[in-house]
Amino acid sequence: MTLFWHRRDLRISDNAGLYRALKAGDPVQPIFIFDRNILDKLPNKADVRVEFIQRSVAELAQAYRAYGSDLRAYYGKPVEIFRQLRDELRPTAVYTNRDYEPYAIARDLAVKELLDEHDIPFRHFKDHVIFESDEVQKKAGGAYTVYSPYMRRWRATLETRMSRHENEPVSFYLKPYPTEKYAANLLQEPSPHPVPTLAEMGFEPTAIEIPPREAPEEVIEHYDKTRDFPGTEGTSRISHHLRHGTVSIRAKVRRAMKLNDTFVKELIWRDFYSNILQEFPWVVDRSYRSEYDNIPWINDEEQFAAWCEGRTGVPIVDAGMRQLNAIGWMHNRVRMITASYLTKHLLIDWRWGEGYFADKLLDYELASNNGGWQWAAGSGVDAQPYFRIFNYESQQRKFDKDYRYVKRWVPEYGTENYPARPIVEHKFGRERALRVYKEALREARNA
Ligand SMILES: Cc1cc2nc3c(=O)[nH]c(=O)nc-3n(C[C@H](O)[C@H](O)[C@H](O)COP(=O)(O)OP(=O)(O)OC[C@H]3O[C@@H](n4cnc5c(N)ncnc54)[C@H](O)[C@@H]3O)c2cc1C
Structure with missing residues (x-):
């Protein structure tokens, strides 16, 4: 069995790492870990992030059940959970999508070392951004540290590999991963580890309303004219979905390219800062x-x-x-x-x-x-x-x-x-x- 570890990619559809895991052929068991290294340090018990993640993971488990599969959800420290999983389930491989924050890099390295002891491959993929920092570099080499030339090179790189999607030309880098096509490769078993409730993890709900995954089309269409006025509803309100991968960045960029170029530029800022963190942690x-x-x-x-x-x-x-x-x-x-x-x-x-x-x-x-x-x-x-x-x-x-x-x-x-x-x-x-x-x-x- 292959394990697929969800982190900042709380969705099935158009998920690069999940697609690779499913396509490889072994039955795939999806997992999620509520990480106590992070949760234990949060100052407030009513934390809207934890609430949003818990709700999104519960929705994800539901989506897996619709395919006859299920999500195993854990609450603990990733290295300890993986030691348990390694010994209990004896996976043949672990697949995941890359996370570029220093804590995540150290965590993944520790998990990889644990898996290495049993020759279990740890495979990771790009999903959270359109380009990683080594894909958008200056001609002479080295990372861009100024946004405008970065943005121009980002756009030019997009056009270097063209492909087709729904009969329209689209950059290879924006093509969706058709995970659904291989859904039959999901392990067909109910989970003995259901998603914990907020209360089980010591948290409380908030009264905050969480904005939906998609902004209305007219908001994006007029984005360049409305985005600077805080008294209007002139921006997309999707940043938390991009942060936790409840939506695909590729889908958002494809939609933005049809509706409003200023909006595309904002999404490029997100890649820019991610690339800066990758290059200069x-x-x-x-x-x-x-x-x-x-x-x-x-x-x-x-x-x-x-x-x-x-x-x-x-x-x-x-x-x-x-x-x-x-x-x-x-x-x-x-x-x-x-x-x-x-x-x-x-x-x-x-x-x-x-x-x-x-x-x-x-x-x-x-x-x-x-x-x-x-x-x-x-x-x-x-x-x-x-x-x-x-x-x-x-x-x-x-x-x-x-x-x-x-x-x-x-x-x-x-x-x-x-x-x-x-x-x-x-x-x-x-x-x-x-x-x-x-x-x-x-x-x-x-x-
Ligand atoms: C001091 C400061 C702190 C910020 N902290 C964060 C943060 O922790 N997380 C975060 O996602 N954004 C942060 N931003 C960027 C930006 O303010 C938010 O992304 C934006 O307000 C989110 O609302 P929205 O989804 O309606 O954005 P929209 O205006 O609709 O933009 C669409 C998307 O583009 C991306 N984006 C837009 N502007 C930026 C930007 N300047 N930098 C990077 N990405 C951008 C976001 O993913 C955003 O969801 C910060 C900006 C400043 C000045």
């Missing part, structure tokens, strides 16, 4: 531009708490943080504004903000979150230069001029219960940030 806790680690952050804990709780007195920042706290998602424009306010006006280390987002975002993805934060702080690849500091007042005028977004999330705005002044005002914060950044970067370069 140390960005996880260090600035990509090392001189930025010389900035003497103020790290005022009270101001940080005000930022987290949406009490800074800057309406659009407060609205964003309260949206994040309430629904586990924040509009992209406002992620940029809140991140800029934290790292520039408040001079708080980008890692603090990154960590807070990581605890709260339903779509939390290390590569994109780290990329977004380092972009805002100026310390990352292709980052906003430090001297271009977001003016939250002009951002408000441009993107939420009637205060629709602000009023939705900050109901007391405009009353005497809302602070009369921000904790750090724009002019003062901007000048201080310019001075501190300039000095720290100059010192680092001269050191």
Whole structure:
């Protein structure tokens, strides 16, 4: 029997690794592990991510049952579970899709070593991205660290291998994997390990509504005109599905190419940041531009708490943080504004903000979150230069001029219960940030 290990690919359809496992011919037993190395560290018992994953895994098990098969679900530490599986089921191979985060790489290596002891092959495939970092490289070699040339090369690479799908020409890299065709190779047995409930894992449900897998067609069609206005429903809200693979990135790119090119470009940002993490894994806790680690952050804990709780007195920042706290998602424009306010006006280390987002975002993805934060702080690849500091007042005028977004999330705005002044005002914060950044970067370069 072959084991197929689901991780960030909680679907049967168009699943690269599952397709390979099924096509290889041995009966395939799908498995999922609720990883206690991760779950035990989560600060909140009501965590919408755990709820979403649990629900998606239950749906996946149901989908397998429709084929007469079933999913074995475990709750524990992957290496220990695999030791058990290896000895109990004696699999002939383990198939999976690649995960590029440092923790996942170390975990997979440990599992591989365990399987190696019994000569069980561990086969892994690309599924989570369109291109891995070694597929989109500069002509002279090496990774792109600037988005626009990366994006052009990404598009050109797509066209290097053309194929057909539903009688239309399509890039080979976007073709779906027809897993259903080989579904007869799924092991036809009920699972002795059903999907655990949230309560069995010590978690509680939240009241958060989780957006569906597909955005309405008109949202994507008008995406380039609506995406920057947080008071409208102008973006797809599919990031959590891409994060956990409840949808296929290939299907999303194919659809985007038909509907809106700006939307395609956003999906390319996702590959870009994933590629950056693959190439430079140390960005996880260090600035990509090392001189930025010389900035003497103020790290005022009270101001940080005000930022987290949406009490800074800057309406659009407060609205964003309260949206994040309430629904586990924040509009992209406002992620940029809140991140800029934290790292520039408040001079708080980008890692603090990154960590807070990581605890709260339903779509939390290390590569994109780290990329977004380092972009805002100026310390990352292709980052906003430090001297271009977001003016939250002009951002408000441009993107939420009637205060629709602000009023939705900050109901007391405009009353005497809302602070009369921000904790750090724009002019003062901007000048201080310019001075501190300039000095720290100059010192680092001269050191
Ligand atoms: C400080 C900061 C932190 C962020 N943290 C995350 C994170 O943890 N996880 C995450 O998925 N995105 C993150 N982003 C990127 C972006 O804000 C979200 O992907 C987006 O808001 C998700 O909503 P949506 O699905 O409606 O996006 P849409 O605007 O509809 O975009 C479609 C898809 O494209 C991808 N995408 C769009 N913009 C970006 C981008 N800038 N970088 C990478 N991918 C992008 C996402 O997969 C998204 O679902 C962050 C951005 C910033 C500035």
